[in-house]
Amino acid sequence: MELDAKIGVLNNAGGSSEVSLNGIKVVCGINGPMEARPRQELPTTCYLEVIIRPAIGNPTVREKYMEDKIKNFLNSVIIGNLYPRQVIQVNLQILEKKNNNSSYTSDSDESAATEDVLLELNCCINSAFLALVDANISIYKAFNSNIFTYTHKGSLVKDGLSEAKSRHLVVYGIKNNKVDELLYGENVGRFSEKKLFMALERGEKESMILHSKLKELSVESVKQKFVYLS
Amino acid sequence: MSEEFQLKPVSFSPEVLARIAPELSLQRHLSVGVRPCLRSFQEFKSVQINPQLDSINRYTSNQGISSKSTVLGSSNIKCGNTIIFCTITGGFIETLLPNDEADENVKEYEKIYENSEKQENNQQDDSLSNFRTVYPIIEIERGRTGAPTDEEMIISQTLHDTLLNSKILPKESLEIDLGLKTVDKDNNEIIIYPNESKDIDSSLFQFPRKYSFVLYASIQVFSRSGPILDAAWLALMIALKSTKLPCVYFDEKNSNLLNDISSLSSKKSVKTGVVNAKSGSQIICDPTKSHDLKLNNSDLYTTTIGLIELDKDFSVEIEDVENNEDFKALSVDKHTRNEGEPILLCDIEGDAEENAIGSRVVVIPDINTEDDDNLVSVTIIGGGSKVTKQSIQNSIGLAKLRSKNLQQQS
Incomplete structure (x- = not known):
């Protein structure tokens, strides 16, 4: 499914975006860099706080688990030493989740x-x-993230179908318009080593495509923000 | 004012340095070919799987002797200096049926049930909804109580999701085949089960409701010295392997079956889908009889491997490392590695390693399958040193080796 994104949807947040992809809609708001509570303060770098809120109900252990996954690589992407003793808060609210499961x-x-x-x-x-x-x-x-699935017949498809033999989430970091490194990969199901690397390679290609799309969006948003410069 | 200002070098003990400058401490160790925990790079922690204590379990291995315990399975392992206990307990729930489709009429109700079973059978066998998982609670002892820490929550969720995704606990394993407690011709109380008595009319076992087990795992970790996912998973697997589920029967004497069926027909009880107190109490776990929990595959093991690049800026100059007696045995690893490839460290342990290693690969291989698709899960966390294809391949190789090793041990 095509990615649909908007930037700057929240007025009071430092930065925000809204993305809908594969039947899921998420709004992200960033607060910070701001003053840290004494417990969180790190002397040389920033403290990153990721908060995920589910579409229905209160956050549970499941959301904590997802927060951890995002925090793991985001820590290495943000230039932390520019914001010592400060907090950057990434709030993610899942707005919509298309339930294609008719079971009860x-x-x-x-x-x-x-x-x-x-x-x-x-x-x-x-x-x-x-x-x-x-x-x-x-x-x-x-960075950006793509999801791939191997069908039961063994073909590699972009985006996640629930009926699949294995599913692969790959996040690549992109530097100077080139794929720099693999930041995060989550592969579950039944697959061989060869299939794993095929999925990773496909991920590299697709992340460049997605990157150009996201770049367009962000360039547009920067232009609008600094409109007085031109 | 002629006092000269001197910068005196400060020295720290290895433990202190590991805590205040983990990166420096680790790099210095690695540059001479040894890890802070004194293991070599690709040496795993020793794992000791202790025989389980029969006194803990409700159903012991030699069948029959029962205790008041509610523990269905347990394990006790030692991984390096870390000790892990895992106990499995359980309960049962009524299999839920669609509310809006249920009718006052019991026959109608059964028809719907049959239909829903058919529907489920039509679904593909390896659809995730045909598998179950356990609900783990993990406690890492650190001398204080209170709300669970983030690490505890994350690991318990990881165990929960991994167990479901690896599809080793099929739905059928937890379904209950209700037996019946009744009286025979001579007025003796007997308990009969559907699977053991072929000569008994199977219509006896047509109960209006279906039940299935839910399993809970309580995992306690003592003297943690590094990430504990691998050890916690191992403890859970061994405990599940030893789990015995009780045989469950319906007590005919204490209830009126007809009454129970007629209570079902009242719209309210069907709609709410809740076992009412009366009918719930008639379902009893057999004090002596049990059966093993059936697992699809009990030889899955997780292996976490840390990746780190050597940073020459931090290296320690030791003259003639090659010929130094103390380092001779340790510097072997240095030469087997390609330039530019990160070092793989197995079983991360200690402050320095835990804090300085950013990149990790977690692999669960399936060593029993002949199939090409022999990986169940590979999680790659980047951000530290660059994760190369070569290092992922090597990690998978190491994980397979480790799994085979653990399989022989358990």
């Missing part, structure tokens, strides 16, 4: 919740990137 039992809900982790992460990561750009936070490299 509680246990299929549960497996769907686990299945959706990757789809939600995918959307959150792309949204976080746009919001970081909007918030003028210095980053070492751009």
Whole structure:
């Protein structure tokens, strides 16, 4: 499904974005850099706080788990030493989750919740990137996330179908218009080593395509922000 | 004012340096070919799987002897200096049916049930909704109590999701085949189960409701010295392997079956889908009889490997490392690595390694399958040193080796 994104949707946040992808809609707001509470303060770098709120209900352990996944690589992307003793807060609110599951039992809900982790992460990561750009936070490299699935027949398809043999979420960092490094990869299901690397290679290509799209959007937003310069 | 200002070098003990400058401490160690924990680069922690204590479990291995314990399975492992206990407990729930489709009529109700079963069978066998998981609670002892830490929450969710995604616990394993407690011709109380008595009319076992087990795992970790996902997963796997589920029966004497069925027909009880107190109490776990929990595959092991690049700026100059007796044995690893490739460190341990290693690869290989698709999960966390294709391949190789090793041990 095509990515649909907007930048600067929240007026009071430092930076914000709204992304809908694969039936999931996420709004991301960035607050900071701002003063840290004494407990969070790090002397040489910034403290990164990622908060995910689900579409329905209160955040649970599942959201904590997703926050951790995002925090892991985001820490290395943000140039932390520019913001010592400060906090950068990344708030991600999942707005919509298309439930294509018509089943009714509680246990299929549960497996769907686990299945959706990757789809939600995918959307959150792309949204976080746009919001970081909007918030003028210095980053070492751009990044974006793509999701791929192997069907039962063995073909590699972009975007996540629930009926799949394996699913691969790949996040690449992009520097100077070139794929720089693999920031995060989550691969679940049944797959071989060869298939894993094929998915990673495909991820490299697709992330360049997605990057040019996100870049267009962010260039537009920067232009609008600094309109007095031109 | 002629006092001369001198900058005196400060020295710290290794433990202090590891905490205040983990990167420096680790790099200095690695540059001479040794890790802060004194293991070599690709040496795993020793794992000791202790025999489980029969006194903890409700159903012991030699069947029959039962205790008042509610523990269905347990494990006790030691990984390096870390000790992990895992106990499995359980409960059962009524299998939920669609509310709006249920009718007052019991026959109608059964028809819907059959239909829904058919529908489910039509679904693909490896759809995730045909598998179950356990609900783990993990406690890492650090001398204080309170709300669970982030790490505890994240690991318990990781265990939960990984177990579901690896599809080793099929739905059928947790379904309950209700037995019946009744009286025979001579008025003796007997308990009969559908799977063990072929000569008994199967219509006896047609209960209006279906139940299935839910499993909980409580994992306690003592003296943690590094990331504990691998050890916690191992403890969970071994505990699940030893888990025995009780046989469950319906007590005919204490209830009126007809009454129960008629209570079902009242619209309210069907709509709410809740076991009412009366019918719930008639379902009893057999004190002596149990069966093993069936797992699709019990030889899955997670392996976490840290990746770090050597930074020449931090290296320590030791004269003639090659010929120094103390370092001779340790410097082997240095030469087996290609230039520019990160060093792989197995079983991250200690402050320096934990804080300085940014990139990690977590692999779960399936070593039992002949199939080409022999990987269940690969998680790559980048951000530290660059994760190269070569290092992912090597990590997968190491994980397979480690899994085979653990398989032999358990």
